[in-house]
Amino acid sequence: MVEPSDSDLAREVVPLLQDLLRADTSNPPGHETRAAVVLKAYLEAAGLPCELVAREPERANLIARIEGTGEGPSLALLGHTDVVPVEDAPDWERGPFSGDLDDNGYVWGRGAVDMKNQTAARAVAIALLARSGWRPRGDLVFVAQADEEDGTHQVGLTWLRHQRPDLACDYSLDEGGGMRLELADGRVLVTLNVGEKATLPALVTVLGEAGHASVPSPSNAVLRLSTIIGRLGQYQPERTVTPAGRRMLELLVGSPDGNLEEAIARAGSLHPWLERTLPARFCTTISPTRLTGSPARNVIPSRASVECDCRVLPGTTPPQLEAELRRALGDDLAYEIAFLEEPTGGTTSPVDSPLARICQEFLDRHDPGATVFPTISTGFNDSHFMRESFGTTAYGFSPFRRSADIDEDARAHARNERVHVEDLVHTTRFHLFAAQRLSEVGRA
Numbered sequence: 001m002v003e004p005s006d007s008d009l010a011r012e013v014v015p016l017l018q019d020l021l022r023a024d025t026s027n028p029p030g031h032e033t034r035a036a037v038v039l040k041a042y043l044e045a046a047g048l049p050c051e052l053v054a055r056e057p058e059r060a061n062l063i064a065r066i067e068g069t070g071e072g073p074s075l076a077l078l079g080h081t082d083v084v085p086v087e088d089a090p091d092w093e094r095g096p097f098s099g100d101l102d103d104n105g106y107v108w109g110r111g112a113v114d115m116k117n118q119t120a121a122r123a124v125a126i127a128l129l130a131r132s133g134w135r136p137r138g139d140l141v142f143v144a145q146a147d148e149e150d151g152t153h154q155v156g157l158t159w160l161r162h163q164r165p166d167l168a169c170d171y172s173l174d175e176g177g178g179m180r181l182e183l184a185d186g187r188v189l190v191t192l193n194v195g196e197k198a199t200l201p202a203l204v205t206v207l208g209e210a211g212h213a214s215v216p217s218p219s220n221a222v223l224r225l226s227t228i229i230g231r232l233g234q235y236q237p238e239r240t241v242t243p244a245g246r247r248m249l250e251l252l253v254g255s256p257d258g259n260l261e262e263a264i265a266r267a268g269s270l271h272p273w274l275e276r277t278l279p280a281r282f283c284t285t286i287s288p289t290r291l292t293g294s295p296a297r298n299v300i301p302s303r304a305s306v307e308c309d310c311r312v313l314p315g316t317t318p319p320q321l322e323a324e325l326r327r328a329l330g331d332d333l334a335y336e337i338a339f340l341e342e343p344t345g346g347t348t349s350p351v352d353s354p355l356a357r358i359c360q361e362f363l364d365r366h367d368p369g370a371t372v373f374p375t376i377s378t379g380f381n382d383s384h385f386m387r388e389s390f391g392t393t394a395y396g397f398s399p400f401r402r403s404a405d406i407d408e409d410a411r412a413h414a415r416n417e418r419v420h421v422e423d424l425v426h427t428t429r430f431h432l433f434a435a436q437r438l439s440e441v442g443r444a
């Protein structure tokens with residue numbers, strides 16, 4: 001097995017990450033080709049041919065592949081190359097595009113956590129395997145995709161998957177998991193993202209009667225809208241236990257049969273992150289965000305509306321969400337509900353698979369005592385494209401050991417985003433291990 005020392009891995013992954021961080025790929029506008037050419041130079045120096053595949057020249061994706069013998073499962077390692085924009089550059093302690101390595105072992109920059117760290121680790125893993133002459137039983141594919149953070153321009157994986165049916169792999173690893181949770185009872189869990197909730201934004205329009213604003217009226221649609229929004233704030237959504245949700249509770253507090261609300265609360269008491277995020281993994285969430293009222297200040301409108309960012313569990317249909325919205329909003333005021341987009345995302349992969357077991361095997365070797373903890377993400381990433389287009393068993397997993405040490409402001413999308421070299425080495429080692437072990441085991 002290819003198993004370099006920590007210092008050899010650091011010598012590979014740190015400079016590559018620094019170069020990626022120095023390539024400003026803030027999206028919008030993206031300019032991900034800057035990162036793609038950095039990766040291309042690095043991978044081709046390792047003897048791995050690369051393709052840049054672009055719908056717009058400035059927004060290239062990169063694909064590289066070690067061809068397998070066709071006897072085993074194929075694996076795609078994915079990493080998006082864009083980053084969210086920096087709104088507060090003067091407040092950063094080090095430049096957001098500096099790629100600085102500080103004396104404490106942190107590499108700084110926008111994307112150090114989300115997710116140039118992982119993109120670099122995956123590139124190093126495939127490069128080292130290519131350099132060693134390793135031949136897998138199934139193809140090992142590396143994809144560095146554009147436009148994940150914004151995702152609306154049809155230049156990243158949403159476009160690429162239609163152009164490149166050869167990206168169909170049995171398994172994939174992308175962002176979304178690997179967070180290490182030290183529980184109040186002493187246990188250690190590492191998140192494995194097996195699915196994501198779907199986004200299904202809704203527009204609720206409340207109906208009233210128009211009039212002159214100089215004569216106030218209780219039929220003012222804006223006043224009625226405030227009542228409706230208050231109800232959304234008070235609403236206690238119904239709980240649903242998905243297979244991943246069941247596994248989560250089993251791991252945390254034992255069987256979830258019985259009082260579900262109590263089980264979720266008990267699980268939440270084990271870690272602040274669980275307390276904050278676990279409830280949303282068992283229900284629809286409805287967050288009112290954008291408001292529209294009268295077009296003129298002196299006109300009482302007959303219609304006023306609120307856009308709701310709704311996130312539903314995998315398998316929830318628009319009619320089911322509409323029924324839930326109606327339960328939340330009541331039936332004594334007149335309103336209309338419209339869905340603004342098709343449901344996006346909302347897919348899951350099996351909680352158990354050879355790759356999930358390999359993740360546990362890696363922890364047993366390199367983080368003994370830690371247990372893989374399958375989660376359904378409340379957010380969003382590209383894994384659902386792999387599941388929908390290719391039926392891939394798509395996970396988010398990039399294990400970290402020290403990320404819990406650093407401040408809230410060092411994390412994804414935050415000021416002072418940074419990653420520790422030990423974490424970079426640890427996750428690079430994981431990807432090397434996963435690719436080689438998966439090649440050894442048979443199909444699921």
Ligand SMILES: [Zn+2]
Pocket residue numbers: 080114115148175
């Ligand atoms: Zn990301």
